[in-house]
Amino acid sequence: MKRWLLLLALLPSMALAQAMVTRDGVTLTQAQETEAEQIGGKLRCLVCQGESLEASDAKLAKQLRGIIRQQVVAGIPPRQIQAYLVHRYGIFILLKPPFSPLTWLLYAMPAIALLAGGVAVWAVRRGGAPPPPLTDGEQARLRDLL
Amino acid sequence: MSPLRRRLLFGVPLAVAAAGGAAMYTLLGRMRRGQYNPEAFPSPLLGKPVPVFSLPGTGGLPGFANTDLVNMATPVLVNWFSSWCAVCPQEAPQLAELAAKGVPIWGIDYEDTPAALAQFLSLYGTPYTRIGNDKSGLTAVNWGVYGVPETFLIDKTGIVRWHFAGALTDNLVQKQIEPLLERYA
Incomplete structure (x- = not known):
């Protein structure tokens, strides 16, 4: 009984998932x-x-979208597609480049920039020896001024 | 502030801006001369055998398959083109010159019709010894071709050695294609 109720509750969503659409020459379910x-x-x-493949009006994008949909219908997992x-x-086709020997510099750049900035600040702070102590004449003038 | 420090604070940003300007100038010059295309990306086929395919002939010439591109007497240029491609006629002189020197150029007609192709060939000449007909454009996807014209240099064993997306120029022929033809002869 409980199982039947659950199935009944899920029916509308299942119907929605099964509604067929046709995109780029391929007919597939809404979920697909x-x-x-x-x-x-x-x-x-x-x-x-x-632009992404989904957003583009180019003929090649349409063709590749069709290929993706055919593969989705064939049950090929997204990673494989x-x-x-x-x-x-x-890898240029990936909008977000993967971390690889070719792209590590790209991903490491924020850390490298931060490190370089830190080194620069440290060098500036450390640089310049403290001023030499005041001479007796200067000491006297300072006292007068104060 | 010491004079050295003042000079550095003025000079370093100025030098960086000047270097950036010079780099941009070079880049734009190279783009204008067709030596650099910011939209180009390396073909994953480089150093690999051509993908499996078989295309029927068109334009009165035989087609070809990947099996025809192994065990050849000389390297072959595979040139993707189409009659509707606006840039393709630009490289007709370069292709004709290469063909006249005896370089085999095999064309692949991308998403085209035989009638339009016949007209294109009568207008701009036929540098090709074979033309494969990729009517569906699916072989193009397998080659990673994303537009026309694109040219691949295939060595005698069927390995892709060079690729260029865009119309060939005299500079490309002299500086890149001819040395590679010699190297893989």
């Missing part, structure tokens, strides 16, 4: 479409390079 959008949103359109495209276009 959402998954495809998540994959494509992280990938760069190689024609209009500031991403790897399929990286294999062909290189």
Whole structure:
């Protein structure tokens, strides 16, 4: 009985998930479409390079979106779909570059800048020896002034 | 403030700004001469064999497959183009010159129709000895091609040695393609 109630409660969401949509020449469920959008949103359109594959109107972007959707429908995991495209276009297709020997300098740059700034501040503070003590004449003048 | 320190405070930022300006000037000059393309990125195919594919011929020439690109007598240039590509006619003189020197140039016609291709070839000439027809554009995806024209240099064993996205220039032919053709001859 309890199981049936649960199923009844889940029915509307299941119906929603099963609604079919057609995008870029591929018919898929709404859930599959959402998954495809998540994959494509992280990938760069190689024609209009500031845009994601999902946002671009370029013909190549449309074709790649179609390929992503076909693979989603075929049940290929998102990580593998991403790897399929990286294999062909290189890591440049990833909007967020991965940490690799090619990109470690990019990721290390904030720490390097902070360190360099710290060293510069330390060098400036340390530099310049304390002024020599006042001579007797200067001491006398100081007393007069005060 | 010591005079040295004052001079440094004035000179260091000035030197940094001047160096930045000089770098930008060089960069823009290289872009204008077609030696640097900020949108280009290295092809993952470099140093690897060409992907598996087989394309039918078009434009009255035979097509080719990846199996035709191994065990060759000389390196081959694979040139991706299309009749609708506005930049492609720009490299026609360079391709014609290479073809006249006996460099085999195999074309791949990207998302095109035979009628439009025939017109394109009659206008700009045929430097190609083979033309594969990538009507669907799927072979382009497997090659990592993201526009036309793109040119790949394939060595005699079928390994991709060089790639350029954009129209070929005299400078590219002399400084990059010809030395590589010699090196992999």
